[in-house]
Amino acid sequence: MVRARLSSKGQLTIPLEIRTRYGLDTGDEVEFIAEERGSYMVPLKRKNLMDPYGSIKVDRPSLGIKKEREIAGKGLAARVDRKARLAR
Numbered sequence: 001m002v003r004a005r006l007s008s009k010g011q012l013t014i015p016l017e018i019r020t021r022y023g024l025d026t027g028d029e030v031e032f033i034a035e036e037r038g039s040y041m042v043p044l045k046r047k048n049l050m051d052p053y054g055s056i057k058v059d060r061p062s063l064g065i066k067k068e069r070e071i072a073g074k075g076l077a078a079r080v081d082r083k084a085r086l087a088r
Contacts, residue, residue: 014041
């Protein structure tokens, strides 16, 4: 069992053993859950930009960033042009 002491300001220092075990670092968030038998702490999963990597199915390989941007730009320009014509 690992213990911690609450400061007069209501702050709690999470012991190094627990921070290391759960990979907690400065700025990470934890959630405290209160139940009838007691409370416990749950480290919240950090948002990582790479978390969704591979979650979108594609039907073709990438053409490269320059070509993909060119294609996206042409599509956007066509939509803007279409909206402008409809607004007249």
